[in-house]
Every structure is written in C-alpha cells, then in structure tokens.
Amino acid sequence: MTCTAADALQVFSGRLAQNVAEGSARRLVLAIETAFAPVPGQFLHVAVSGSKEPYLRRPLSIADWDHRRGLLELLVLPVGKGTRTLAALQPGALVDCLGPLGNGFPRCGLGANPLLVGGGIGSAPLIYLARQLVNQGQPPVVFIGASNADRLAGEQSLAALASEMAIATEDGSRGYRGMVTEALVQRCSIRPKPTSILACGPRGMLATIKAIGAAHAIPCYGSLEEHMACGVGACLGCAIPMVAPTDGKKYLRVCADGPVFDLEEVVLS
Amino acid sequence: MTCTAADALQVFSGRLAQNVAEGSARRLVLAIETAFAPVPGQFLHVAVSGSKEPYLRRPLSIADWDHRRGLLELLVLPVGKGTRTLAALQPGALVDCLGPLGNGFPRCGLGANPLLVGGGIGSAPLIYLARQLVNQGQPPVVFIGASNADRLAGEQSLAALASEMAIATEDGSRGYRGMVTEALVQRCSIRPKPTSILACGPRGMLATIKAIGAAHAIPCYGSLEEHMACGVGACLGCAIPMVAPTDGKKYLRVCADGPVFDLEEVVLS
Amino acid sequence: MTRNLAIQFGSLALKNPLVAVSGTFGYGFDYEPVLCPEDFGAIVVKGTSITPWPGNPPPRIVETPSGMLNAIGLENPGVDVLIEEYLPRLAARDTRIIVNVVGKTVDEYVAVAERLRGHEAVDALELNISCPNVDAGGMSFGTSPSETERLVGAVRDVTGAPLIVKLTPNITDIAGIARAAESAGADALSLINTLLGMAIDVEAEKPVLANVVGGLSGPAIRPVALRCVYQVRAATSLPIMGLGGVESAQDVLAFILAGASAVGIGTAIFRDPRLPEQIIHDLQAYRARYDAWPVGRAHQ
Amino acid sequence: MTRNLAIQFGSLALKNPLVAVSGTFGYGFDYEPVLCPEDFGAIVVKGTSITPWPGNPPPRIVETPSGMLNAIGLENPGVDVLIEEYLPRLAARDTRIIVNVVGKTVDEYVAVAERLRGHEAVDALELNISCPNVDAGGMSFGTSPSETERLVGAVRDVTGAPLIVKLTPNITDIAGIARAAESAGADALSLINTLLGMAIDVEAEKPVLANVVGGLSGPAIRPVALRCVYQVRAATSLPIMGLGGVESAQDVLAFILAGASAVGIGTAIFRDPRLPEQIIHDLQAYRARYDAWPVGRAHQ
Numbered sequence A, B: 001m002t003c004t005a006a007d008a009l010q011v012f013s014g015r016l017a018q019n020v021a022e023g024s025a026r027r028l029v030l031a032i033e034t035a036f037a038p039v040p041g042q043f044l045h046v047a048v049s050g051s052k053e054p055y056l057r058r059p060l061s062i063a064d065w066d067h068r069r070g071l072l073e074l075l076v077l078p079v080g081k082g083t084r085t086l087a088a089l090q091p092g093a094l095v096d097c098l099g100p101l102g103n104g105f106p107r108c109g110l111g112a113n114p115l116l117v118g119g120g121i122g123s124a125p126l127i128y129l130a131r132q133l134v135n136q137g138q139p140p141v142v143f144i145g146a147s148n149a150d151r152l153a154g155e156q157s158l159a160a161l162a163s164e165m166a167i168a169t170e171d172g173s174r175g176y177r178g179m180v181t182e183a184l185v186q187r188c189s190i191r192p193k194p195t196s197i198l199a200c201g202p203r204g205m206l207a208t209i210k211a212i213g214a215a216h217a218i219p220c221y222g223s224l225e226e227h228m229a230c231g232v233g234a235c236l237g238c239a240i241p242m243v244a245p246t247d248g249k250k251y252l253r254v255c256a257d258g259p260v261f262d263l264e265e266v267v268l269s
Numbered sequence C, D: 001m002t003r004n005l006a007i008q009f010g011s012l013a014l015k016n017p018l019v020a021v022s023g024t025f026g027y028g029f030d031y032e033p034v035l036c037p038e039d040f041g042a043i044v045v046k047g048t049s050i051t052p053w054p055g056n057p058p059p060r061i062v063e064t065p066s067g068m069l070n071a072i073g074l075e076n077p078g079v080d081v082l083i084e085e086y087l088p089r090l091a092a093r094d095t096r097i098i099v100n101v102v103g104k105t106v107d108e109y110v111a112v113a114e115r116l117r118g119h120e121a122v123d124a125l126e127l128n129i130s131c132p133n134v135d136a137g138g139m140s141f142g143t144s145p146s147e148t149e150r151l152v153g154a155v156r157d158v159t160g161a162p163l164i165v166k167l168t169p170n171i172t173d174i175a176g177i178a179r180a181a182e183s184a185g186a187d188a189l190s191l192i193n194t195l196l197g198m199a200i201d202v203e204a205e206k207p208v209l210a211n212v213v214g215g216l217s218g219p220a221i222r223p224v225a226l227r228c229v230y231q232v233r234a235a236t237s238l239p240i241m242g243l244g245g246v247e248s249a250q251d252v253l254a255f256i257l258a259g260a261s262a263v264g265i266g267t268a269i270f271r272d273p274r275l276p277e278q279i280i281h282d283l284q285a286y287r288a289r290y291d292a293w294p295v296g297r298a299h300q
C-alpha cells in the first residue's frame, strides 16, 4: 500500500457499535479508526464476515458518517443471505469493508432548491447527503416513500435535516397514501420549484422521476443498483445501458461510473 | 420419522454447556434432551453449524455420556477448518449431531483384564468405554500416550476409572519417555496378562498393537478413522481394506462396519 | 393451499419430484428412521454390475469448496445380491425403485438388464454411461454419441422397463449424446453425473485420492447441472431427471423450470439428512402457485 | 529462511508465481492502492479485440455456491485503446504484462497480434480460445483440435512474442487440445477458463443472466482446474499457468505440484483484495521447504 489518503480506496474493519431496528431494516453503526472521507452517494463493498457463504461482498450505501466520532452508519434491509447475516450481527463484531467506492451525488450545480427522493431502503444514502447539503447551507426538501410504514427508512434522521418533508406509503399506513412520485409531481408545480432532484430507490421509481424531471426541465441524479462482483470497476459485471451508445460502447459500470448517474445518461427500463 | 428408540439413528441438537481446554484439545459438554443410548466406541457425525464451509459433517467419538443428567462429552482436537470452528464455539451454541453411529467396542468376550490404549486424541472414546467397564465390574488397565504432554487427552477422567494407568510421551514431558506401545509390550509380559486390548489412536499405533496382540495371542479391537461423507454406510466413502478379501469384496466401511474392528480383520499399513 | 406434489416422469408417476440419486443413498435404508425410501418420489440404488465390484482403494473421498470429490469406483455386490437382498425389502416401500446399471462392456450392461427383466420391484433402469471413476468403464460410452447409441440400443433390445440414460457433463456437446440416447430408444434422461476433478495434498505432495481423479458433486456443480438440463431440454423431447447440487426447494423448482420433471438430490443429504423432508414441505408453497408443475418454463 | 519466490514460466522470468487473471483485474489499476499490478508476478489484461466490443446486456453476473457466473461478453475498448491508454501506464510497473486476445475469426485474432507486435510493454500474448460467452466467438476454436491448430498457427506466424493458449474445460479431452496448441507452436498453456453454467431466477421463472448461460469461476471449480492441469502436464511439455478457484498459498502450491509454473487468481480477489499480499507472504514458508519450486512433483 502506497497511499493512505482519507479518500483513497482502502480495506478496513468497522467494529459494530450499535445494531437497532428501523422498520424492517437494521441500522448498523460502525466505529472505524482509519482516516476516511467519503462523499455522499458513495458505497462500501462489505464482506459477509466469517463465513464464505455468500462468497462475494455486498454493496451498501454510506448512510451517514460522523467524522468527529469516527462513526459510520449503514441501513441494511435483510432480503437475502448476505444482508440477513449482516443484519443479525451482534455489537462488537468486526465488519470488513472495502471503500469508499463509486462517484457520489454531484456537489455543485444543484441550485437553491435540491429535492431528495428516497424509495424504501433507498433513503439510506440521502441521510448523509442531506447532512452535507445542510452543512453547505442548502437544507433540502426530502420526500420518502415505501410500500408501507415498515419499509420506510431513515425517516427520523431525514426529518431532522430536511427543510420540508413528505412521506408516502402505498397502503397509507404512514403519510400520504400513494406513490412518493405522485407527491413529487404535485410538488414540481409548486413554487419554489425544485432546482434538482437527487434520488435513490427502485428502478421503476427512478424511471418515473426521470420522466418528471424531463417534463419540468429539472436535472435528476439517481443512485442505481446492479449485482456486483469487484465493486471497483475491474470486472464489468455491473453494467447499465447508456442512453447514447456508440458502436463500441453500450454500457456504463454502476460501481465505478456511478452508482449516481445523471438519469439522462442511463436506460432505466 | 417412525421410530424414536433411544439407540435409533437420530438428528438432534446439543446445547453447548461447557467448552474447556484439555491440553491442545477442547472438551465440549453438550446438554441434550432426546432419548439417547450410545454404546462406547460409537460416534456422532457433527455439522459445523451455521456456515456451509466446511460442507460435510465431521465424525467425533462419544467421549462420555451421563445418562442421568443428559450430558454428552466430546473431545475435539482442532486440526482443520471443521474442528477449529467447533473448538471455538461459545457456551449456548447449538451443535447439530447425527447419531449414534457405528458399532462400538465389543461388550463381551473381553476377559477379566481388558486393557485400553489411547494415542493422542484417540483416548476420547476410551473414557466412556472405561466407565462402562467399571459399571460392569471390570475396571480396565489404561495406557495413554502422545507426542507430548499437551497432546494427551482424557487423562484425568481415565485416571478416575482405571484400575491401573500408564502414561507415555515421546518427548518425556509427562510419564514414561517413549511410545505408549513400548509400555504395552512390557505390560504384556507381566501377570495378570491383559485378556483383550481395546485401542484408539493413529493408524501406526494400531498396527503395532495388532502385532503385539498377535505375538501374545491377545484379541485386539481398534477404532479406526477415515474421511467420511454420509457416516451411515450409504456412500462407501470410508473404505478400509479387509485382510481376507474375496473376489467381489475388498473393503469394509469404517462408519457402518466399524469404527471399531477386530484388528485381525483389517489391513492397517 | 397445499396441492398434491405428484409429477409424471415419462411413464412413471412420482408422488413428488424428489429423487434420491445413485450412490449417495445406498439401497435406501441406511438413514432410517431419520430418512426413509418412501420420503422420495423415487430412489435410485447404487450402480449395479453383473458381478461384484470391489471399488477403489482409500482415500475415496475428499471435501472441496461447496462440494466433494468421490472415487468409490462403483463398489457394489453385484446384481444377484441386489435381487436377493435388497429388492425384496425395497418392494415393500411406497416409492419408485430405479436401478443404476454399470458395466465395463456392452455385454455386461445387457446382462444386468436381462437379470432384472420383468422384476416387479424395478420401476426403471438408469444406465450409468458416465461414471468417471473406472478406467475401462462407463466413461468411454458416454463421451461418444455412437458408443452411446450402441449401448442404449443393446440394452433397449432386452428390456421393456423404462430406460433412463444418465449423462456425463465431462463432454463438449451434451446435447449430442442426449440425441444419440433418444434415437437409440431411451425413455428418459438423467443428468448430470459428477464433474471430473482432483485434489492435491500439499503436505504429502501427491493427489489426495488413491484413484488420483474423482467425481465432483454438491452445490458447487449446480450451475453446470442447470445449464446441462436447459441445453438438453432444448435438444430432445425426452423427460429429464435433473440433478447436481440440489439443496433446497428453490433448487428443485429451478431444475423444473429448466426442463426437469424429476429432480435428484445426493451430496446435500450427507450434510443434512432432514433436508428432503424440509424440501418436500417447502415445495408445497411453490406448487400452490401453479396449475401444473412448470416444467421447462424458463425456456419461454 | 525466506527465499526468493521467482519462478520461470517458459521464457518469462516471474518474480513470484502469482498472476492476476484476465477479466477480473481490468487493466491493473482499479484496486490501487489496496492492490497494485506490481504485487503480481504477471498480470493478464482483459480480453482484447481488434475493434471495441460492447459486451452483453445486464444482468451479467450472479453468485453461486463458492463461486459466481459471469457473462460479461468480453466487453473491451479494443486494441487501440489498450495501446494508447493502458499499455503506457502498465509499462511503468514492475511486473510482466500479458495481453489476453479475443476474436470472432482467425483474422481478428491475427489482427490484434499484429497490432501488438514488437510492443515493448507486452511480455506475452494469451489467446483466449475458450471464452464461453460469445456465440460466434472463442468457444468453437477451443473445442476442436484442428481449429485450435489453425488459430494458433496463424497467430504464431505473425508474432514473436511468447504465445500462451488458454484452454477451456468444457470439453471431452483437454489433453488433445493442449497437444494441438503445442504442435501449432504455442509457447505455453494457461488453464482453465470458466465452466459453462447457468442460474435460474425462480421468481421471474427465467434465467438470471440476460445471456442465459455464463462462465463459472471461483473456488467451486478448483478441483476441475487441478485435474485439467494434472492431465495437461502429463500430455505436453509446455509450461503451464494453472488457475481456477485459487484462494490461498496452499492452493498455489497444489497447482505447482500438479504441474503449473505460474498460478492465476481471479474471483477470490473480489472477495478479498488483500489476498494476493497474504498469499505471497504465505508462499515464503512453502518456498523455504524446497530447493526449487516443485513443479509437477505430484506426478511422481
């Protein structure tokens, strides 16, 4: 290893300081000791420790980062082998992380009224993003949605940071009944209009947001998901189709070219 | 499942009540709740819980069994992935066992002076065997040996049960300096001569014992090891060559035809 | 809603799609009472030859990542012992009995098939043309379409029993062998047998297995097995028994979707003999989604 | 005692036996500073074609027990970008650079070899005659001895660089292909490429990979890879780069004992990018046991 800059790629262990329920998800707080300076929207590639099953690492967004105390937050929704094992870790456990990875949300050109949209567990990276925007003096409007109240993530943390907040659930168990994008459509016709939309959530939600953004001429950035092997750009496993393919190039890498993309650049269908 | 007789094959969980060092090995005490009636020399096929790596179960001798309290003892020498994981289990852990398996040591025809020989971790099944002999009114002579004091297993338990006991280590760090079989040769020329030898340990030790037994016309029974897959006799993976092969049959199964064999029957080279 | 798990595997009606594969379940009784022959839709007994075969010297098995290698060498007591000792006991059980047949020559296979002709306990024969463990044995048949045809044709001539041909994956074009078996009169196919592999003991500086090479089985090979079933489904219209690394109801459904109408399980039972019971329980939920088992639906 | 880990792989002197295999390590820089090109004895860059190839649609990868399937489809920017963008940066590093060459026709392979002719950063070419991912691509060459000979001969004619031929395991007789490569003038062999496999999404009722089938890599395939190296070692006298599922120094030694003089690592790096450093450290202890690396000693 030749470089230990805080933003350089590194492998490090986080000691699990807290593991608490947040709806269906778990909030994992990791105490880390290395220099670390992630950008909101970046992610970690996390080994499911101990066991070799599953074999590959799992990508998880950096949900929050407290530089002063060296505390890193992850929000993990247990959907399969890897996330279930991680979600069940006991405080004290060491979590093996590779990161920070990928390009985060853009830091400039967001205008005076950035609006953040989170779908389900996709709210995770928005917490750290909202915190940064607050620090930059741009407290964002935050919309989050999920199928039901249990699937909402990061509500409390985001509420503390947002200048304005809306919540939607498909079954109405919390906030507006309906899709978060329905609330977004309405919001886009109210002044002050959002100057940019920064989103993370299911592919379908991002596609709808892209359409809304196009209709209202608002730049939209979304954090995408794809299965990953290396997480660093080496294996070309995490392809996402480009809107403007050339003869030789049709795909971008979610891990290294993203995970945050200008939604105009990528095909979401 | 149609049968729950105590000696029938079953899959059961033991809750780890104690895990203490015994030289280089660990003594694991499992609290079990099912009816269970093993014969000394039988073994359990133990899943390395939780992880799927290693995939197969590991055979472990029943080192002791306290029927009244439902406590089962295993002595585990950490030599590889599976035994290391088992040896590191914390009290409270559930251990998934298949058993009891195999044929144990013979219960009759042992004569008035059975002599037990254990090499290294091979002393494990001798504890339960010695206990049974004591209960039958035949307290055995017990010889145990190992490369060094740390590799001796079951010394304390066996000392409490033996009518006479000898210990040998190759480096002299405990008991006689030398091989346990050297002590055995000497003992075979002293009265009362052993009427049978019951042994468990490395292949080479068993081969020497077989020769000693032949020279002194003492019947010898030894518990053998072979890599196992099923542990029940189905896969034919644990073959040991027969002394008297026929045209069609050259091998016995350690798991189902053993693990205890009349040493006259098997090729030990 | 729970439904009947029954499935039709060629002419055989199975009460459930799960089959105990050859060589991993002996003659069906070793795991009793934890696991019984009647827990399965069918059981395939150990590879059976005309005379007893002693098998290979030990070590015969070694564990590998998510799997194991075996070089048993088709140890078996021969067809006469099967008939006298095991078939009568098996006949009393409520399951289908398939006899895996091995031989070193076409004549040896034919002889076993003749001995079993008309035996009422035998629901089908499975020709093991694929076992990689015996030098002069099955391997050569299963890697050549013409040899496969010759062998299957010869056995076909002497038996009226449903004839299943078990294919090897150690081959360039598995579909070609499947078509050869079909044209020679096979009633069904089973796949896959083990992948040829080896392990080296770095301390001893030599192969772990006395036989040097062995057959790889277990979850590690599941992706290869699924691919083979998918390819063979597209290449023939014979019913398929899919197997290789199955360890859950989800795996069973994956094989069915790939084109299997019966699904075998072997190595995973070594890890957990309760697994078949669990799988059959879990299959209820999958079955409830469909009017009929969705055999081959992944091809749509 | 620690010894120099250097090993001779044909005409290439490697400072240690560990090689980053093609397709898993990009052009060498993605893992920096955690893992650098110069940590390896050699690195093999991603499969390179004469024109840019876009690769397959997603999903391109899926995890399997102790392994993964990939169907990248040989996405690469083409040999010109390799020459302009990556080779100059790689040339500055203290390691051997091997270029993995792909093509859909003999002419395409030849064209890449010609473009790289005499390039001082290129220590060797590795012909990928085995990638199972592209319909009209490599697969067909590597499964036929005569096609292998034709391809290797044609590339041999236009390059003086050491020529490594990378073999596929999806084949009945790997030794036959190895001999064909040898007789056509190959300087070395590398093996194995991935095993052809697939996975099925039981919820979606279709194959997980957009390409339907993909290549299986990782520890799951190690027993197959060791067997192939052992067989090929016995069949030819060419130096061998052994690879497939390596994840420890013990595995490296197993491949060396089986007959490899260089050992590749790919998938295991995805799990742990610190592994190469660990392996090289652990290799010291093994190396200290021997006067020279015990290449092929398991055959004795």
Ligand SMILES: Cc1cc2nc3c(=O)[nH]c(=O)nc-3n(C[C@H](O)[C@H](O)[C@H](O)COP(=O)(O)OP(=O)(O)OC[C@H]3O[C@@H](n4cnc5c(N)ncnc54)[C@H](O)[C@@H]3O)c2cc1C
Binding pocket: A043, A054, A058, A059, A060, A061, A062, A063, A074, A075, A076, A077, A078, A079, A080, A081, A082, A083, A084, A121, A124, A125, A224, A225, A226, A227, A228, A259
């Ligand atoms: C950049 C990025 C950031 C992410 N951030 C978070 C986060 O902060 N919190 C969180 O809970 N999850 C996050 N995810 C998703 C998370 O990585 C997957 O849920 C996880 O990999 C699933 O692994 P598993 O072993 O639990 O599931 P598996 O057993 O592997 O699979 C369970 C199901 O999930 C699907 N799946 C597996 N991996 C992915 C994936 N990468 N994307 C979409 N579906 C997948 C499988 O196809 C399957 O249907 C993120 C993914 C990416 C790419």
Ligand SMILES: Cc1cc2nc3c(=O)[nH]c(=O)nc-3n(C[C@H](O)[C@H](O)[C@H](O)COP(=O)(O)OP(=O)(O)OC[C@H]3O[C@@H](n4cnc5c(N)ncnc54)[C@H](O)[C@@H]3O)c2cc1C
Binding pocket: B043, B054, B058, B059, B060, B061, B062, B063, B074, B075, B076, B077, B078, B079, B080, B081, B082, B083, B084, B121, B124, B125, B224, B225, B226, B227, B228, B259
């Ligand atoms: C009937 C029987 C009873 C046993 N009783 C005990 C016991 O009471 N306590 C105890 O500690 N051990 C006992 N063993 C041995 C124990 O099963 C092995 O040490 C264990 O399987 C090794 O597994 P591992 O995963 O730790 O090692 P691995 O990582 O699998 O291998 C480590 C080394 O051990 C060797 N090895 C693996 N399995 C065996 C085996 N079955 N026999 C010999 N060598 C093997 C391997 O070849 C390798 O060299 C018994 C074995 C048998 C057959």
Ligand SMILES: Cc1cc2nc3c(=O)[nH]c(=O)nc-3n(C[C@H](O)[C@H](O)[C@H](O)COP(=O)(O)O)c2cc1C
Binding pocket: B229, B235, B236, B237, C021, C022, C023, C024, C046, C047, C048, C070, C072, C074, C100, C128, C131, C166, C192, C193, C194, C216, C217, C218, C219, C221, C243, C244, C245, C246, C264, C265, C266, C267, C268
């Ligand atoms: C120990 C062992 C013995 C086997 N014996 C036979 C056999 O006699 N005949 C046969 O056709 N296949 C035999 N096989 C192969 C299995 O039937 C099956 O094809 C293979 O194990 C893959 O399935 P699995 O991964 O579920 O075990 C044997 C496999 C194992 C592990």
Ligand SMILES: Cc1cc2nc3c(=O)[nH]c(=O)nc-3n(C[C@H](O)[C@H](O)[C@H](O)COP(=O)(O)O)c2cc1C
Binding pocket: A229, A235, A236, A237, D021, D022, D023, D024, D046, D047, D070, D072, D074, D100, D128, D131, D166, D192, D193, D194, D216, D217, D218, D219, D221, D243, D244, D245, D246, D264, D265, D266, D267, D268
């Ligand atoms: C994501 C991925 C991409 C690959 N791309 C190539 C390639 O471009 N050319 C090639 O010859 N092999 C390619 N391979 C195969 C590897 O080089 C190697 O043969 C295989 O992965 C087995 O080694 P491993 O188990 O150590 O990964 C690729 C493998 C993976 C996993």
Ligand code: FES
Binding pocket: A227, A228, A229, A230, A231, A232, A233, A234, A235, A236, A237, A238, A253, A254, A255, A256
């Ligand atoms: S996961 Fe390897 S390139 Fe993105």
Ligand code: FES
Binding pocket: B227, B228, B229, B230, B231, B232, B233, B234, B235, B236, B237, B238, B253, B254, B255, B256
């Ligand atoms: S381990 Fe299967 S027969 Fe002994």
